[in-house]
Amino acid sequence: MGLSTFKGGIHPYEGKELSMDQPVTELMEPAGDLVYPVSQHIGAPAKPVVAPGDHVLVGQRIAEAGGFISAHVNSSVSGTVKALEKRLMVNGSRVLSIIVENDGRYDAVPGMGEHRDPSSLSKQEIRDIVKDAGIVGMGGAGFPTNVKLTPKDENAIDYCIVNGSECEPYLTSDYRMMLERPDEIVGGLKIMLQLFDHAKGVIGIEDNKPQAIKVMQERVKNEPRISVQVLKTKYPQGGERSMIYAITGRKVNSSMLPADAGCIVDNVDTVISIYRAIAEKTPLIERIITVTGDAIKKPCNFRVRTGTAYQELIDAAGGFKEEPEKILSGGPMMGQAIFSLDIPVTKTSSTLTCFIKDEIAREPETPCIRCGRCVSVCPENLVPQMMMDACEQRDVDEFEKLNGMECIECGCCSFICPARRPLTQSFKEMKREVGAKRKKEAAKK
Amino acid sequence: MKMLNVSSSPHTHLRSFFGHPEPNDRTRDIMLDVIIAMIPTSVYGVIQFGLNAFLVLIATVAACVLFEYWFEKVHHKPLTVGDLSAVVTGMILALNMPPQIPLWIPILGAFFAIVVVKQLFGGLGQNFMNPALAARCFLLISCARFMTNYSSPSFGFDSTSSATPMAALKAKQGVDLMSMFIGRVPGTIGEVSKIALLIGAGYLLIRKVISWRIPVVYIATVALFSFIFGSQNLSYVLGEVLGGGLIFGAFFMATDYVTTPITPAGQIIFAVFIGLLTGLFRIFGTGAEGVSYAIILGNMISPLIEKSTIPVAFGRTKKKKEAAAK
Numbered sequence: 001m002g003l004s005t006f007k008g009g010i011h012p013y014e015g016k017e018l019s020m021d022q023p024v025t026e027l028m029e030p031a032g033d034l035v036y037p038v039s040q041h042i043g044a045p046a047k048p049v050v051a052p053g054d055h056v057l058v059g060q061r062i063a064e065a066g067g068f069i070s071a072h073v074n075s076s077v078s079g080t081v082k083a084l085e086k087r088l089m090v091n092g093s094r095v096l097s098i099i100v101e102n103d104g105r106y107d108a109v110p111g112m113g114e115h116r117d118p119s120s121l122s123k124q125e126i127r128d129i130v131k132d133a134g135i136v137g138m139g140g141a142g143f144p145t146n147v148k149l150t151p152k153d154e155n156a157i158d159y160c161i162v163n164g165s166e167c168e169p170y171l172t173s174d175y176r177m178m179l180e181r182p183d184e185i186v187g188g189l190k191i192m193l194q195l196f197d198h199a200k201g202v203i204g205i206e207d208n209k210p211q212a213i214k215v216m217q218e219r220v221k222n223e224p225r226i227s228v229q230v231l232k233t234k235y236p237q238g239g240e241r242s243m244i245y246a247i248t249g250r251k252v253n254s255s256m257l258p259a260d261a262g263c264i265v266d267n268v269d270t271v272i273s274i275y276r277a278i279a280e281k282t283p284l285i286e287r288i289i290t291v292t293g294d295a296i297k298k299p300c301n302f303r304v305r306t307g308t309a310y311q312e313l314i315d316a317a318g319g320f321k322e323e324p325e326k327i328l329s330g331g332p333m334m335g336q337a338i339f340s341l342d343i344p345v346t347k348t349s350s351t352l353t354c355f356i357k358d359e360i361a362r363e364p365e366t367p368c369i370r371c372g373r374c375v376s377v378c379p380e381n382l383v384p385q386m387m388m389d390a391c392e393q394r395d396v397d398e399f400e401k402l403n404g405m406e407c408i409e410c411g412c413c414s415f416i417c418p419a420r421r422p423l424t425q426s427f428k429e430m431k432r433e434v435g436a437k438r439k440k441e442a443a444k445k
Numbered sequence: 446m447k448m449l450n451v452s453s454s455p456h457t458h459l460r461s462f463f464g465h466p467e468p469n470d471r472t473r474d475i476m477l478d479v480i481i482a483m484i485p486t487s488v489y490g491v492i493q494f495g496l497n498a499f500l501v502l503i504a505t506v507a508a509c510v511l512f513e514y515w516f517e518k519v520h521h522k523p524l525t526v527g528d529l530s531a532v533v534t535g536m537i538l539a540l541n542m543p544p545q546i547p548l549w550i551p552i553l554g555a556f557f558a559i560v561v562v563k564q565l566f567g568g569l570g571q572n573f574m575n576p577a578l579a580a581r582c583f584l585l586i587s588c589a590r591f592m593t594n595y596s597s598p599s600f601g602f603d604s605t606s607s608a609t610p611m612a613a614l615k616a617k618q619g620v621d622l623m624s625m626f627i628g629r630v631p632g633t634i635g636e637v638s639k640i641a642l643l644i645g646a647g648y649l650l651i652r653k654v655i656s657w658r659i660p661v662v663y664i665a666t667v668a669l670f671s672f673i674f675g676s677q678n679l680s681y682v683l684g685e686v687l688g689g690g691l692i693f694g695a696f697f698m699a700t701d702y703v704t705t706p707i708t709p710a711g712q713i714i715f716a717v718f719i720g721l722l723t724g725l726f727r728i729f730g731t732g733a734e735g736v737s738y739a740i741i742l743g744n745m746i747s748p749l750i751e752k753s754t755i756p757v758a759f760g761r762t763k764k765k766k767e768a769a770a771k
Contacts, residue, residue, distance in 0.1 A: 007759075010459070012457055012459075013457070092451075169457070241759065241760065245759075251759055251760035252760050253758065253759065253760030253761050254760075256760070324449065325449065325450050326449060326450045326451075326452075326456065327449055328454075328456060330454075332454075332455060332456040332457040333454060333455045333456075333457065334454050334455065335454055335456065336454065337449070337450065337451040337452055337453075337454075337456065338449070338451070339448070339449045339451050340449075355456075358450040358452075358456070359456070359457060359458065360452065360455075360456055360457065360458060361450055361452070363458065363471075366471070366472050366525075366528065366569075367472075367525075367568060367569045367570040367571070368570045369472055369475070369530075369569060369570050369702050369703060370570060370702045370703050370707050371475065371702045372656075372702065372707045375707055375708065375709070375756075376656075376709075379759065380758055380759040380760075381756045381757065381758050381759045382756075382758055383707060383708060383755055383756065385707050386707070386751075386755070402755060403755075403758035403761065406758040406759065406760070406761065409454075411454055411455030414455050414458075415455050415457060415458055415459055416459055416470075417458075418470055418471050418472045418474070418475055419471075419472055419570075420458065420471070422453075424453070424454065424455060425452075425453040425454075428453060
């Protein structure tokens with residue numbers, strides 16, 4: 001029998017060998033000011049609860065959730081609030097941020113770091129702690145985790161999935177976590193299972209990480225409710241829909257939540273954060289970041305406090321071997337290109353990938369020859385070639401008719417296209433247009 | 446620091462990563478694969494049919510490339526000769542020519558293929574008919590006498606010995622399957638040697654330039670049609686499969702990206718459709734052969750097939766239900 005996987009997908013160059021064998025290095029004493037944008041998650045921006053001049057402690061809440069789908073922001077250092085001003089974020093926009101001057105003492109809020117027995121907590125207490133800790137999906141989307149852990153019908157949930165596939169090229173932070181902190185991953189998953197009585201826990205890992213599979217399998221041997229599922233190495237295996245399909249055989253579309261298919265999916269880092277919030281009384285104030293790419297002198301994995309400037313990470317990795325032409329926050333398939341390193345680490349940052357050459361800049365687009373490769377790689381079973389025609393004619397209705405909104409923007413079609421058409425890029429734009437149109441229509445009603 | 450490039454993801458392409466600075470998956474590389482796949486049958490054709498076959502090949506390819514260059518130059522369009530698609534068209538057209546054809550005929554065909562069918566409709570990717578096939582059909586109608594004369598020095602010039610196996614099958618005569626498989630029969634330059642064609646087809650399949658769907662379904666449909674409406678005789682059915690341009694057409698012409706459906710289900714429907722047409726033309730038509738016409742007609746309904754076979758998106762159920770729910 002073949003390994004579990006999904007239909008379609010691609011095999012990009014993995015690039016993981018650069019940093020996969022580098023143990024996580026502590027980079028917990030940031031030199032510059034810390035920057036905390038109030039929008040590090042999907043949903044309403046958080047509302048600052050501190051003012052310039054206030055003194056804050058490590059773990060102290062400095063902005064609170066601004067709605068149901070929103071998340072608190074906690075300070076990762078102790079020091080003085082210097083300013084509330086707009087700062088550059090990964091997506092190129094300027095977002096209201098709380099700037100904290102680090103006093104270097106790392107005084108924590110009382111009780112932080114103390115051990116707590118998860119089994120003594122009720123379900124509601126667990127959800128409240130997760131909310132207070134400001135935990136969001138750390139795989140990139142940033143969906144508030146407490147909301148995810150509160151589905152309509154908790155008895156309908158029969159799978160809690162830890163996404164350890166890390167299919168995006170160059171990323172190695174989840175891999176390092178599975179090797180170095182398996183206890184926390186399993187601990188976090190057990191807390192999730194405490195919330196869902198009928199669920200079993202599955203840790204999904206791609207077969208290009210045999211060591212991580214071994215470590216995790218060893219660790220779950222005596223856990224009756226938890227198993228490790230080995231998945232075929234293929235991009236985008238770690239996409240939520242592909243993951244759920246590979247493990248459960250269930251299909252989720254854009255109008256559904258994973259919970260509608262009885263699944264709760266969280267990535268490795270998120271599960272660790274849950275564990276730390278519950279068992280160690282520590283909110284989400286740090287994360288693991290891979291700094292890699294051919295332009296970096298010493299590619300490595302760092303443990304950093306949120307709010308640290310990207311520039312500090314680059315410096316800690318020995319700086320640039322050669323001037324990069326392109327720097328990505330994330331990997332080459334879905335990462336965002338950034339034009340400045342004066343950007344803070346947020347809850348959803350995972351990797352800084354620096355390339356000497358921007359490999360897509362030099363290739364001209366040629367006419368589509370309708371080879372159909374985009375159709376065969378699309379994990380959503382779409383016809384990118386026809387969707388692209390709709391984009392070029394700015395035909396919103398046709399785009400919707402072709403199920404364009406099901407596109408997960410994984411980039412497979414653009415990756416494979418021999419004519420180098422900007423398929424994914426155009427779909428992202430078109431999806432925004434459709435979204436705006438739908439909003440307008442909803443407003444009319 | 447110098448300016449950083451910013452663009453929307455993805456930031457990488459197939460086979461263009463470290464150590465592979467030159468991408469080798471572009472349109473040009475696909476065309477090159479198709480050219481390589483046609484080399485065995487071209488070599489066989491030249492060896493069997495001699496000098497004129499060689500000249501036809503050279504002249505047709507050269508004419509296609511020159512017409513494309515000339516047209517784009519005159520109309521100030523970007524020059525696309527480098528993508529090798531004109532070479533592919535030229536080769537397919539030449540391989541569809543009888544071995545003793547006067548050279549001006551394929552050159553006229555090249556003009557029709559490149560200028561009329563391809564460029565006037567907008568160039569690569571825009572033509573709704575396979576240019577080489579359209580040109581062949583055009584020549585079949587306008588120069589029928591030359592186009593159906595398959596006599597050649599290798600088989601003698603009298604009409605009986607130069608009757609193609611297709612004509613023999615039509616007359617319900619027996620055929621020698623082995624020589625049909627190897628190619629020791631009269632026919633067009635590139636269609637005769639099935640073994641050489643299958644080597645090329647295997648290469649295209651391994652390189653994933655084409656999928657099995659259209660060729661396999663097409664050939665199977667023709668075989669079934671021949672069995673039902675022709676004769677319930679294995680050597681007759683095999684003769685229909687190996688005869689004429691079916692193998693060449695199925696692997697090299699019916700798989701043309703531009704003029705066939707892009708959807709997997711559409712490709713199956715397309716293949717069944719042209720299979721039925723081919724069987725119809727061969728068994729009930731006046732001529733002995735029908736592959737070219739069948740594929741051309743298939744090309745014309747491709748957009749229609751494509752529109753009605755858009756796959757159901759992952760996680761979605763049949764469209765109609767959803768529409769009804771709304």
